[in-house]
Amino acid sequence: MADVAETRKFIEIEVLRYRPEQDSEPFLQIFEVPFTDDMSVLQGLQYIKDYLDGSLSFRWSCRMAICGSCGMMIDGKPRLSCKTFLRDFHPGRVRVEALAHFPIERDLVIVMDDFIDKLESIKPYIIAKEPRTLEQGEYLQTPAERDVYEQFSSCINCLLCYAACPQYGLNPEFVGPGIMALLHRYNVDSRDGGAAQRMDVVNAEEGVFNCTAVGYCSEVCPKHVDPANAVNQNKTLSAKDYFLRFVTPKGGAR
Amino acid sequence: MKPAGKRSNAPIFWSLFGAGGMLAALIGPMLVFITGIAVPLGLVLPADAMSYPRMLAFAQHWIGKGFLFAVVALFLWHAGHRIYHSLHDIGIHAGMGARLACYGLAMLGTVLAAWWLLAIGF
Structure with missing residues (x-):
């Protein structure tokens, strides 16, 4: 049987960061995230927050495309991150940014x-x-x-x-x-x-x-x-x- | 909560734009075919279909006058509005200058078309 660690897939998530108290302007930061085929981009971000960088900020709530909280620019397109899957970008990198046309409050959180x-x-x-x-x-x-x-x-x-x-x-x-x-x-x-x-x-x-x-x-x-x-x-x-x-x-x- | 702003007068220009777009979609290709392809190449239509006496007679009849006026004026208003908004899209923001240039030219064309159509007589 194949080693679990060997079959584990990783994807690079490039996240737009902006922490107003320390960054003069937004910048992109790359995280390498292990993922499975059923993982959404939102779950990828949650992995980053839980295991890689707890300071990452983003809005989310229901995880099932009904609350409307997790809208982001994913590979340049406005999408709900809970309804967009990491597998669709693998083996490439996926870029996640705050929604276009709105001021950024912090990281992926916009001022609405x-x-x-x-x-x-x-x-x-x-x-x-x-x-x-x-x-x-x-x-x-x-x-x-x-x-x-x-x-x-x-x-x-x-x-x-x-x-x-x-x-x-x-x-x-x-x-x-x-x-x-x-x-x-x-x-x-x-x-x-x-x-x-x-x-x-x-x-x-x-x-x-x-x-x-x-x-x-x-x-x-x-x-x-x-x-x-x-x-x-x-x-x-x-x-x-x-x-x-x-x-x-x-x-x-x- | 902010109150609604001043009423826009866009419906005037939007209606002319819409009417011109509708007319262009309905008869634009046909006009291009007749005036640009069929008559010059002698296809389908008789060779003298657009001869001077025929066209003059067309422009002197009130139906012909109405048709020519609608086509010239509405096409111009359609184009003016489209260009005005496209300038905005490419970053040339719509000030009085752009407005005057786009709608002013359409207005000028409308007045000239009316003038000439009336000057030709009935």
């Missing part, structure tokens, strides 16, 4: 304040069209009404689409793909009546027209949301509202 601010600005909750009392019962919805927004509700706020969006990279004022998908999710919900308030975000100079229809946002989304589609639909809605706002009653943005 900009996203949170924008998220709050779109009121990401249902603003009841016709408020109901408890006695009136729940807000009912048909399957067809649910289908209109369902895919957009799968967003897990992982920010991969922001790291993919060249327009967000050029101008971080741009509201961006993920927020547009979430905004659309509520605006087209049959129970919601808040579209007119949210359309101010769509219509603004920082709004939907900064998009140049690249479509990479939808390609990198780990939850098969199509933010580019939400953006496109809202370009049409915003243009319609722009030209028809004087002839339609208030709230014509819908």
Whole structure:
């Protein structure tokens, strides 16, 4: 029988480091990590933290592509590190960097304040069209009404689409793909009546027209949301509202 | 939480861009084929299909005028908008200069097209 040590595979993980208290700028550090075929890039990073360098910082939580915490640039592409496997890069080296287009807090941890601010600005909750009392019962919805927004509700706020969006990279004022998908999710919900308030975000100079229809946002989304589609639909809605706002009653943005 | 900013006037340019893109996609290749290949090489169409008297008559009819105006103006607005955004993409950030150059040229072309089409008479 073959010696276990001999069959053990190693991969080089090149990690972008930045510790603001001691580094003047980010730099790449290479770690040699033993791995098995079922190990994700996240598990590789956890190995580094546990056995090679405890100071390495990165965000993670669920390990199953649902929490949206572990987005990173892996070999230059925005991906969830829990959903990306080391075996796919072996025998080459895999480079892991902080998500593009965001300031780095520390190592692979980015500052996401900009996203949170924008998220709050779109009121990401249902603003009841016709408020109901408890006695009136729940807000009912048909399957067809649910289908209109369902895919957009799968967003897990992982920010991969922001790291993919060249327009967000050029101008971080741009509201961006993920927020547009979430905004659309509520605006087209049959129970919601808040579209007119949210359309101010769509219509603004920082709004939907900064998009140049690249479509990479939808390609990198780990939850098969199509933010580019939400953006496109809202370009049409915003243009319609722009030209028809004087002839339609208030709230014509819908 | 920050309030939504000033309303963008992009819908004006985006609509012209969209209309021009749609028109270009629908008839652009056909126009290239007719004006650039078929007529010069004498293929498919009669040799005098684009002769001066025919084209003049075309441009003097109100339908012909409308077609020529739409093609010239909307193609220009489409191109202007595309170039404006492409300049931004390659790092030339859209100031007033880029805006004037791109949309200004489209506007100039639109005005000239209208002027000439009207000057030809009916």
